Amino acid sequence: MAVYTEVPDEALAAFLAAYEIGDLLSYKGIAEGVENTNFILHTTTGSYILTLYEKRVKPDDLPFFLGLMEHLAANGLACPQPIRTRDGTTLGTLCGRPAVIVSFLEGVSVRRPGVKHCRALGAALAGLHAAGADFALARPNALSVAGWRPLFEAAEAQADRVAPGLADRTRQDLALLEASWPQDLPGGVIHADLFTDNVFFLGDEVSGLIDFYFACTDSFAYDLAICLNAWCFEADYAFNRTKGQAMIAAYQAVRPLAPREVAALPLLARGAALRFMLTRLVDWLNVPPGALVKPKDPLEYDRRLAFHRKVAAAEEYGWSPVAV
Ligand SMILES: Nc1ncnc2c1ncn2[C@@H]1O[C@H](COP(=O)(O)OP(=O)(O)OP(=O)(O)O)[C@@H](O)[C@H]1O
Numbered sequence: 001m002a003v004y005t006e007v008p009d010e011a012l013a014a015f016l017a018a019y020e021i022g023d024l025l026s027y028k029g030i031a032e033g034v035e036n037t038n039f040i041l042h043t044t045t046g047s048y049i050l051t052l053y054e055k056r057v058k059p060d061d062l063p064f065f066l067g068l069m070e071h072l073a074a075n076g077l078a079c080p081q082p083i084r085t086r087d088g089t090t091l092g093t094l095c096g097r098p099a100v101i102v103s104f105l106e107g108v109s110v111r112r113p114g115v116k117h118c119r120a121l122g123a124a125l126a127g128l129h130a131a132g133a134d135f136a137l138a139r140p141n142a143l144s145v146a147g148w149r150p151l152f153e154a155a156e157a158q159a160d161r162v163a164p165g166l167a168d169r170t171r172q173d174l175a176l177l178e179a180s181w182p183q184d185l186p187g188g189v190i191h192a193d194l195f196t197d198n199v200f201f202l203g204d205e206v207s208g209l210i211d212f213y214f215a216c217t218d219s220f221a222y223d224l225a226i227c228l229n230a231w232c233f234e235a236d237y238a239f240n241r242t243k244g245q246a247m248i249a250a251y252q253a254v255r256p257l258a259p260r261e262v263a264a265l266p267l268l269a270r271g272a273a274l275r276f277m278l279t280r281l282v283d284w285l286n287v288p289p290g291a292l293v294k295p296k297d298p299l300e301y302d303r304r305l306a307f308h309r310k311v312a313a314a315e316e317y318g319w320s321p322v323a324v
């Protein structure tokens with residue numbers, strides 16, 4: 001569960017005194033999530049999320065993340081909106097941790113997305129890319145191709161303990177992706193972690209996007225490739241082309257992909273799978289003693305990589321030309 005920092009009542013009361021969000025009625029820790037400590041607050045004016053940033057979030061990145069959420073919300077995207085204190089700041093300190101309060105979003109995430117969810121997600125992703133277009137800050141993607149080799153090197157010696165042959169096939173994927181990673185594709189602000197747990201639905205409609213703490217400046221098609229990985233594989237690791245088609249078509253209805261983005265899609269999807277395989281592998285091999293959070297299985301992405309290695313063209317992900 002993700003409550004790493006206990007917050008005494010008095011410390012919370014002192015922190016909340018700086019805000020105009022009414023009187024606190026109740027609060028409780030949120031079990032989901034693995035990175036930060038989250039509480040839900042109920043006050044006389046509504047519900048809010050209080051986040052205390054734990055070790056993996058760099059304080060220097062917080063102005064980008066908080067500024068981005070404010071920018072996206074101001075541009076009509078349903079995402080958490082940082083709440084300002086009476087003196088206008090969004091970032092505070094609570095129990096020695098950087099802390100913010102954001103607006104609460106209604107909705108539930110889907111564990112097993114269907115075609116209609118993939119379609120809705122494609123439109124929401126394009127909406128996010130459009131809403132971020134004129135955001136002034138930039139943040140390089142530390143988990144793009146240049147960041148993968150250090151992760152591999154940290155895990156290489158023990159990788160075959162997780163699955164036979166994992167080190168060799170990862171080494172080959174990495175060499176190929178380093179040599180051919182698509183550069184200079186259309187880009188801007190991307191979410192970079194838009195997995196099903198970060199998307200809320202009300203009925204069949206997307207009601208909110210959360211968890212912008214991997215957001216960065218990178219190619220838009222890479223964000224789409226991340227979503228194809230996270231949303232369009234079945235439990236047996238077969239890629240569901242109907243889901244891919246629904247997602248890509250809905251994305252293209254807002255922002256058609258350029259021919260070079262289409263051509264790059266197989267490599268981008270393979271790279272996205274490698275990125276999540278590697279971060280999961282490193283976490284899997286480094287579970288701290290007594291950890292409360294179960295690490296995510298890297299082999300789910302090793303299995304996806306087996307599919308991506310055989311893909312020759314974007315059509316295999318369900319891409320088709322935009323009808324004109
Ligand atoms: N603005 C919000 N509105 C409603 N619920 C929220 C909001 N932000 C977070 N939550 C809830 O808190 C949970 C954890 O949030 P989040 O995913 O941001 O945590 P994290 O530890 O940073 O995550 P992760 O492990 O996914 O990186 C979410 O699954 C959701 O249930």
Ligand SMILES: N[C@@H](CCO)C(=O)O
Nearest residue numbers: 193195276279280296
């Ligand atoms: N979405 C990531 C976890 C980080 O939020 C994963 O599934 O590996």
